[in-house]
Amino acid sequence: xxxIAPVIERSLxxxxxxxxxxxxxxxxxxRTPAFASAILGFPVIIYLFCGLVIDWGxxxxxxxxxxxxxxxSIGAIGTGMFGFGVYVANERGQGWLLLKRVxxxxxxxxxxxxxxxxVAFSVLISCIILAIGHAFVAVQLSLVQSSLLVVVVSxxxxxxxxxxxxxxxxxGPNTAHAVVNVLYLPLLLLGGIVIPYDILPQFVQxxxxxxxxxxxxxxxxKLIDASLGYPTISHLLVLAAxxxxxxSLAGFFYVREKARTFG
Amino acid sequence: MTDESVVDATNxxxxxxxxxxxxxxxxxxxxxxxxxxxxxxxxGKSTFLNLVLGALKLDRGSLSIFGKTPGxxxxxxRIGAMLQISGIPSTLTVREHLKLxxxxxHKPLSQAELVRMARLEGLERRTYGSLSGGQQQRLNFALAxxxxxxxxxxxxxxxxxxxxxxxxxxDQVDDFIGAERTLLLASHNLEEAERLGDRIIIFHNxxxxxxxxxxxxxxxxxxTEISAHTNAQAEVFxxxxxxxxxxxxxxxxxxxxxxPEGTVSxxxxxxxxxxxxxxxxxxxxxxxxxxxxxxxxxxHYRASD
Numbered sequence: 001x002x003x004i005a006p007v008i009e010r011s012l013x014x015x016x017x018x019x020x021x022x023x024x025x026x027x028x029x030x031r032t033p034a035f036a037s038a039i040l041g042f043p044v045i046i047y048l049f050c051g052l053v054i055d056w057g058x059x060x061x062x063x064x065x066x067x068x069x070x071x072x073s074i075g076a077i078g079t080g081m082f083g084f085g086v087y088v089a090n091e092r093g094q095g096w097l098l099l100k101r102v103x104x105x106x107x108x109x110x111x112x113x114x115x116x117x118x119v120a121f122s123v124l125i126s127c128i129i130l131a132i133g134h135a136f137v138a139v140q141l142s143l144v145q146s147s148l149l150v151v152v153v154s155x156x157x158x159x160x161x162x163x164x165x166x167x168x169x170x171x172g173p174n175t176a177h178a179v180v181n182v183l184y185l186p187l188l189l190l191g192g193i194v195i196p197y198d199i200l201p202q203f204v205q206x207x208x209x210x211x212x213x214x215x216x217x218x219x220x221x222k223l224i225d226a227s228l229g230y231p232t233i234s235h236l237l238v239l240a241a242x243x244x245x246x247x248s249l250a251g252f253f254y255v256r257e258k259a260r261t262f263g
Numbered sequence: 264m265t266d267e268s269v270v271d272a273t274n275x276x277x278x279x280x281x282x283x284x285x286x287x288x289x290x291x292x293x294x295x296x297x298x299x300x301x302x303x304x305x306x307g308k309s310t311f312l313n314l315v316l317g318a319l320k321l322d323r324g325s326l327s328i329f330g331k332t333p334g335x336x337x338x339x340x341r342i343g344a345m346l347q348i349s350g351i352p353s354t355l356t357v358r359e360h361l362k363l364x365x366x367x368x369h370k371p372l373s374q375a376e377l378v379r380m381a382r383l384e385g386l387e388r389r390t391y392g393s394l395s396g397g398q399q400q401r402l403n404f405a406l407a408x409x410x411x412x413x414x415x416x417x418x419x420x421x422x423x424x425x426x427x428x429x430x431x432x433x434d435q436v437d438d439f440i441g442a443e444r445t446l447l448l449a450s451h452n453l454e455e456a457e458r459l460g461d462r463i464i465i466f467h468n469x470x471x472x473x474x475x476x477x478x479x480x481x482x483x484x485x486x487t488e489i490s491a492h493t494n495a496q497a498e499v500f501x502x503x504x505x506x507x508x509x510x511x512x513x514x515x516x517x518x519x520x521x522x523p524e525g526t527v528s529x530x531x532x533x534x535x536x537x538x539x540x541x542x543x544x545x546x547x548x549x550x551x552x553x554x555x556x557x558x559x560x561x562x563h564y565r566a567s568d
Contacts, residue, residue: 013369020366024352024359031354031390094350102316102346104339104410105367 017105021113026120029083039083040125043075047129052136064139068129069149069220070193075125076157077187077213081180084118084157085164093173115161122154145223152223156216159239162246163212169253193217197228212242267293268330269414269445270315275324277310277469284310286469287324297446299460301453301551306466308449309347312418315447316344329414340368343412345403345420353392357383357402360391361409368410380435381405396423404432408439415440417448421455433458453547463547465554472563473554480550484508487523488545491516493537495530503529508553519545519553 029035051067088111091097100110130146133139141149164180171179188194190204191213200208208214215235221227270292277285285307292298300308313319314326317334328338351360358374365371378384381401391399400423407415420436421429436459440446450456456463457477465473473480484507497511500518505526508519520526523542530537553559 016366020363024355024363027359028352028354091350091352095346095348096350096352098318099344099346099348099351099406102318102334102339102342102344103364103367104336 014106014109017109018113018116021105021109022116022120025113025117029087029117029121035083035087039075039078039121040128042078043071043125044128044132046074047071047132051129051133064133064137065141065224066196066221066226068133068139068141069153069217069224072122072126072129072149072153073156073191073193073213073217073220074188075129076122076153076216077160077184079118079121079125080157080160080162081164081167081184082177083121083164084114084161085166085168086177086180088114088165089168089171089173089176092168111165115158118157118161119154122157123150126150126153141224148223149220152220153216156219156239159212159216159243159246162243162250166246166250166253169250187211187213190214191217212239215239268327269294269296270326270328270447271330272311272314272326273324275314275326276322277307277314277319278322283469285314288469288471289324290464290471290474292445292447294445295443297440297459297461298448299456299463300447300449300466301451301456301463302466303555305468307469308466309418310469311466312346312416312447312449316342316416340410341413342416343407343410343414344416345407345418347418347422348403351391351399351403354390356388356390357394357405358387360402361405364406364409370411371409372411377405377408380408380439382431382435397425397428400424401428401432404435412444414445414447417446419450419452420448421450421452429455453551457547465551467555467560470564472560477547480554481545481547482521484519484545484550484553486545487520487542488549489518489520489523489526489530489540489542491530491534491537491540493530493534495533495537499533500526500529515539519549 029039047067051064051071088097097110101107127150130139130141130149133141134146163183167179167183168176190208191211192200192208193213197205197208197214215238218227218230219232219235222232268291270290272288272290275285275288276283288307288311290311300311302308310319314321315328315333317328317332317339326333328335329341331338355363357378361374361377365374372380374387378387381404383398383401383405386394386398386402389398391402394402400420404417404420407417415436417436421432424432433455436446436448440459446459448455448459461476463473463475463477463480464471473483475483492514493516495516497509497516500506500509503520503526505520505522506518507521510517516530518526518530527540527542530540
């Protein structure tokens with residue numbers, strides 16, 4: 001008992017910090033109109049136009065499912081890269097991260113809470129899009145498929161958090177937003193979610209297979225049997241590799257920068 | 264390192280590329296002391312604070328805080344830091360900020376205590392972004408006090424405060440530090456330094472050029488300033504052993520002396536028709552300007568070499 005008690009106490013303390021951090025992160029983002037409108041609004045608006053307004057002809061049912069998956073993925077990518085990466089970069093530049101580091105909170109909890117916030121926003125975006133889809137076009141996705149879609153898309157936010165983190169630490173606080181912007185659109189275009197993979201030119205298709213967007217969206221397309229048939233493990237490995245490389249490089253830039261000036 | 268040491272720095276060096284921020288600096292801060300770091304911009308004060316807080320890494324030397332490496336969790340639990348930062352999230356309320364920081368500590372101060380100590384009454388529901396500059400500084404101060412720290416590190420705490428708020432802030436810091444806690448304060452405000460510090464450490468180009476109590480620093484240039492508009496020649500006073508420093512500008516003669524009576528008599532004998540005679544205690548500002556004068560700095564570096 002005497003050995004277990006301190007461990008339990010430390011774990012409870014850690015959980016309290018994580019809960020408080022995650023809750024305040026979520027509040028902070030909800031109350032920032034620029035964040036809420038851009039991160040939440042953008043994928044929903046694309047879904048309204050591409051999924052509901054535009055008539056895609058014979059493949060109407062498939063296109064409904066495609067646009068639900070595509071726009072949910074766009075939400076996850078934006079939340080991870082902008083909501084996590086750019087916000088961490090900004091807070092680091094303004095000294096908030098430094099204040100956290102000198103306080104007795106474990107600093108990885110700060111990053112963990114931000115990642116949880118990003119995942120929570122991805123869940124929210126997917127749910128909004130699914131709700132609109134089910135309400136207006138009776139999209140053919142079962143409850144299980146819909147639930148799995150929310151899980152897959154929201155978890156795919158994590159690699160984009162790591163990519164955003166790398167941009168934030170590599171580019172510096174003032175230019176992180178611009179760098180993420182430069183990466184964001186090409187990733188969407190190349191990844192086969194704004195323009196379906198099948199109709200991309202062949203040389204673009206060969207590039208697309210190297211992007212994380214291609215792999216995260218392929219995982220989601222498996223839920224409606226619309227993937228290209230690569231094994232799940234290959235997509236997971238590529239996404240894990242992206243995450244690992246990005247977080248390692250971000251760590252390198254963080255330590256290098258820490259020795260200079262920013263917190 | 265003894266039990267009484269809070270900060271123990273030995274020959275520490277820190278550079279940013281080609282710029283030397285701290286050069287071979289040794290400094291010990293004992294428990295229950297109140298140290299104020301003064302010096303021009305770029306002197307190394309903030310670098311020293313950041314090293315103490317574990318936010319920067321040393322290039323060379325050794326530094327311990329409460330006997331631990333800077334940034335060690337047990338040291339961080341005992342430190343409260345108020346930094347010059349602009350990035351506190353503006354959409355969270357005072358109450359939400361305090362609540363979040365309270366979770367970082369095992370035995371935090373209560374919200375009511377923090378609100379009282381930082382004079383945040385009535386502002387609890389206001390967001391950080393809607394507070395005035397001075398009110399934001401008070402929230403920063405409250406965040407520093409959350410863990411009831413034994414060692415308070417403040418970086419220019421009264422910036423953005425009006426006169427009344429500044430004096431109130433000094434009283435709060437004074438009350439909180441009391442006789443038990445330790446204060447490390449970086450400031451450009453000499454009144455603040457004199458009000459809160461019992462030890463003044465003056466930095467210049469990454470080195471300590473003076474380290475003494477405010478009283479002792481003042482006595483370095485003479486404890487009293489005699490000034491008058493006079494025709495008396497300054498050279499005459501060079502042989503007066505009580506005169507520590509002489510300045511003559513625009514017909515005004517200023518003498519910094521240990522004992523003013525004899526020198527005032529001498530001055531009146533030399534020029535009975537002098538005007539605007541004033542005798543006042545030397546200020547910390549006088550001492551500060553004297554210690555950072557190019558001549559004095561040269562003397563200091565020559566003596567160090």
